[in-house]
Amino acid sequence: MENQGHYSFFQGVERNFDKASKYTRFEAGILEQIKACNSVYRMKFPVRIGDSIEVIEAYRVQHSHHKLPCKGGIRYSMDVNQDEVMALAALMTYKCAIVNVPFGGGKGGIKIDPKKYTTFELEKITRRYASELVKKNFIGPGIDVPAPDYGTGSREMSWIVDTYASLKPGEVDALACITGKPVTQGGVRGRTEATGLGVYYGIREAVSIEEDMTRLGLTTGVKGKKVIVQGMGNVGYHAAKFFYDNGAIIVGLSEYEGGIYSEAGLNLYEVVNHRKSTGSILNFPGATNMATSSTTLEMPCDILIPSALENVINASNADRIQAKIIGEGANGPLTPEADEILGAKGVMIIPDMYLNAGGVTVSYFEWLKNLSHVRFGRMDKRFSENQNGSILNAVENLTGKKATDTERKQILHGPDEADLVYSGLEDTMISSYHEIHEEWVRLERKVDMRTAAFVVAINKVGVSYEELGIFP
Incomplete structure (x- = not known):
């Protein structure tokens, strides 16, 4: 990871924004407003840890108020700082615009190493952070809706929603103050694997376009593509799982302890079991150990999916990357310098x-x-099943043929929550990819796809600002 002192993540995002803004029609003032972070809340609060009191540093940034609520995760990491949180909040604004989700960008972070605290201590820190957000009106169903991120999960979200609800008694929409909750606390089925599944849907759509694949010397489709995934957390594991289940060859996997590579392909589920039993992905039978996580990125493959931290591909290693397609599972895994070298x-x-x-x-x-x-x-699962049953019976009577048990089960199945979530996600990722791709083609591919995505996002946010008429 490049030294934070030399590399400003937020300035990197601004550089990408400036590069793209030239291809939009908005005046300088509107562009400045879109680019700016609207609100930055930096807090320090005391929490008793063991026998002593620790002062915890934390942040919540609201990048854009062109649509409310703001939306973005909360990360627990020693790398949390204002620059990083601002950059991630800005990316959230553009991300929501690209996938047509009506939120402004936000992000939060607590500067701690969660591994160093007991569950009870983490709960105290999380609840205190939540109460600080409530105190300053930085959380609420129509104000700012956090979510899990690096170092947090559904457990932390349930603590936050409980704290919020206890401080806002009688608020009927209190559960909507945060997402990524356990299903029993108002969460949605399919949320855990959503980011990894979205990565799969997005890359699957990209590799289905023949013209682009021909340029790269690849065939269309996911099947048989050689894939390396960096990071075996929530995003990386699920991305790898969906690629593996759909016929891709996982040739490399890496984690913070190092990486493994096998040209013949790795059995993902066996690697996961190996890691559970030994505590590491290293020394997996039939695979070669990689000295570091970043060495794995440089091995031969068709698709590379960095799904860990930012800046892992930078000026020092970009020229050694052998992948033909890089799908960014993590936030900001490539620096602008890496973009130029790889482009x-x-x-x-x-x-x-x-x-x-x-x-x-x-x-x-x-x-x-x-x-x-x-x-x-x-409301409609049973109705769909009954209607499908009537249609099936009519077809069977007309043809005189009976459906097999498997066919009957498949046809009669009405959509449950996970089915609808997957369907909505798939539609979103496909239609958004084509919006970006059309912009990229319109710009005659003279820019990279990131710039085309920024153009799409700036156009949508800019139109919102124009239509709001908020400039006095």
Whole structure:
């Protein structure tokens, strides 16, 4: 990871914005407003840890108020700082615009190493952070709706929603103050795998376009593509799983302890079991160990999916990357310098602000579920099954043939919540990819796909600002 002192993640995002803004029609003032972080809340609060008091540093940034609520995850990491949180909040604004989710961008972070605290201590820190957000009106179903991110999960979200509800008694939409909750606490089925599944849908759509694949010397389709995934967390594991289940060859996997590579392909489920039993992916039978996580990125493959932290591909290693397609599962895994080096080599980069938007898309579905107070599919599942049954019976009577048990089960199945969530996510990722692709083609592919995605996002946010008429 490049030194934070030398590299500003937020300035990197601004550089990409400036590069794209030249291809839009908006005046300088509107562009400045879109680019600016509207609100930055930096807080320090005391929490008793063991026998002593620790002062915890934390942030919540609201990048854009062109649509409310703001939306973005909360990460727990020692790398959390204002620059990073601002950059991630800005990316959230553009991400939501690209996938047509009506939120402004936000992001939060607590500067701690969660591994160093007990569950009870983490709960105290999380609840105190939530109460600080409530105190300053930085959380609420119509104000700012956080979600999980690096170092957090559904457990932390349930603590936050409980704290919020206890401080806002009687608020009927309290569950909608945060997403990524456990299903029992108002969460939505399909949220856990949403980002990884979105990565799969996005890359699957990219590799289905024959003209682009011919340019890269690849065939269309996921089947048989050699894939390396960096990061075996929530995003990386699920992305790898969906590729593996759909016929791709997983040749490399890496984690913080190092990586493994096998040209013949790795059995993902066996690797996961190996890691559970040994505590590491290293020394997997039949695979070669890689000294570091970043060495794995440089091995031969068709598709590389960095799904861990930002800046892992930078000026120092970009020229050694052998992948023909890079799908950014993580936020900001490539620096602008890496973009230029890889672009010159003809590598196709599918940008993070589109590709990992599966999480925020399904968070949007969860928010809608909480506001409507009804589970997706509850109203129409049985109706669909009854209607499908009537159609099937009519077809059987007309043809004199009977459907097999498997066919009958498949045809009669009415959609449940996970089916509808997957369907909504798939539609979102496909239609958004084509919006970006059309812009890229309109610009005659003279820019990279990230710039085309930024143009799409700026156009949507800019129109919102114009139509709001908020400039006095």
